[in-house]
Amino acid sequence: MRVAKPTVLLAFLGPTLLLLIVLRIWPATAAFVDSLYAPRSDQISLDNYRFIFSDRVFQQSLMVSAIYSLIVNPLQIAMALMLALLLNTKTAMIGLWRTLVLLPAAVPLSVSAVIWGIGLRPDGPINALLMTMGIDPQRFLTSPDQALWSIILIVSWVGVGYWMTFLLAGLQEIPKSLYEAVRIDGANRWQTFRYVTLPQLRRTLTFVLVANTVANFLVFAPVQILTQGGPRGSTNLIMNEIFTLGFVQGDRSSAAAATVVLVTVVLAVVLIQFRMMQAPEDNAA
Amino acid sequence: MTTRRFSFRPLAAAACGLLFFLPIWWVAVGALRPREDIFRYLSPLSWRTLWPTDTTIANIVMLFQSDFTRALFNSVFVTVVAVAFGLILCAMAGFALAVMRFRGREFVFFLIVVSFLIPFDAIALPLFGLMLDAGLQNTYIGLILPGIGNGLAVFLYRQFFLGIPKELREAGVVDGMSTFGIFWRIYLPLSRPAHITAGLILFLFQWQAYLWPLLIAPDTKYKVAAVAIAQFTDNVEGTQYNLIFTAAFFIALIPMIIITYFQKYFTSSVASMGGKG
Incomplete structure (x- = not known):
């Protein structure tokens, strides 16, 4: 390889690099710098962080986001994995069922929010179904106990099929010979899953776990459209809190500090998950 | 894999596919029915809940005029x-x-x-x-x-x-x-x-x-x-x-x-x- 001519290199790399620096790295840096200056102060300090962390609303938002993450990620991945195992077969019309599970993934989250917002109305079809089954109608999005679960439903309807496709592709890459080998050894279904499928799927699962966790930290449209964080702050996920701080209340300093907190948490979670999913046998193999 | 032995599997696959698709179908049906019918066939639920009976393209015409x-x-x-x-x-x-x-x-x-x-x-x-x-x-x-x-x-x-x-x-x-x-x-x-x-x-x-x-x-x-x-x-x-x-x-x-x-x-x-x- 010869050293590239600067003009040619600039033509190929320049535009994209400029876009990424100006539109991704610069605003992230700007948020970091802004977060260090309290309003009307030219001294670097942690005042903005002290302020948001002592703010009850922000504390509750962190709590809600943590609870939401701990529920939604395992739930979606477990469902996606079960669906992938179910649909990893060659029966008639399987292609159609796969496509139907994937289709909601094409629906923008704002559209999913609007549709389910109507579906979960007090006089909507979900309550109609519950009543047919002899269950009392529920308040869903207007109940502090059910609103977060409603958001989880809205997000999972588009998410599960999406992550399922990755896991399905991962399952199909597992060599058939491995399954035959353990069958000869007399392994049962659970043992096959535990000692063949799961280890072979580790890389795909890592990718899905990390990407899904990041995506779920950023959920915003359903909250902003349907609940604005309510009722009683029960759905005030971190993105909605940042939006409320920065855009609705115009408190750019607090929004910048909250943004830095979010980005830091995202990067930390990504790192931890990669560590955790690294198996000892990866080194041996 | 050990798939062929279990006959419930195609049924379960179909059920999951249809369940995920149901909201999209409901939206499509809602797009084709008159405004007053949207919440009309909910109590009790019937085949009409999920099948448009008085189909109309009025919604589409109106939407694209907006x-x-x-x-x-x-x-x-x-x-x-x-x-x-x-x-x-x-x-x-x-x-x-x-x-x-x-x-x-x-x-x-x-x-x-x-x-x-x-x-x-x-x-x-x-x-x-x-x-x-x-x-x-x-x-x-x-x-x-x-x-x-x-x-x-x-x-x-x-x-x-x-x-x-x-x-x-x-x-x-x-x-x-x-x-x-x-x-x-x-x-x-x-x-x-x-x-x-x-x-x-x-x-x-x-x-x-x-x-x-x-x-x-x-x-x-x-x-x-x-x-x-x-x-x-x-x-x-x-x-x-x-x-x-x-x-x-x-x-x-x-x-x-x-x-x-x-x-x-x-x-x-x-x-x-x-x-x-």
């Missing part, structure tokens, strides 16, 4: 432009990182990776402040620019180009091709799977975006469909659910067609990316 037409056009326009420019620019950057030798290449690659590890929505608000100062609110440029430079697409192209044998490139040099010629006539034609995956990433980013267009393009003239549907105004008779259903159907239809069509590439290429990444 501001929504403009919003849908905006979505299509910004998505087409972002995907077209994004593909070519990200491919060029990926090419530079894969085949060119220059000082600081590792650092540039590091910047690319950092740029896609920082989630865009997380920095949307600070970026909005910068764009506001630059006078880019309510412009197509403001809507499109963040969708063009995509670190993940660059990364994907780089990985794919690294797999193309360097003998092909050397043959091109012997034939007297320019760097751009090698890129355009050798690398791009060989990279169909990368184009499709990168194209899908860029497409979904732009089409599904909500927070960024909400901030940067609130004006009716530039509002995109994903934002417009959340802001349907009530008229004297209350919320126009019939129009919301119709709009939801059209916003979802375009990505549904694209994802279904490219389903095979979508799964295989992104899965291998997950493995390598």
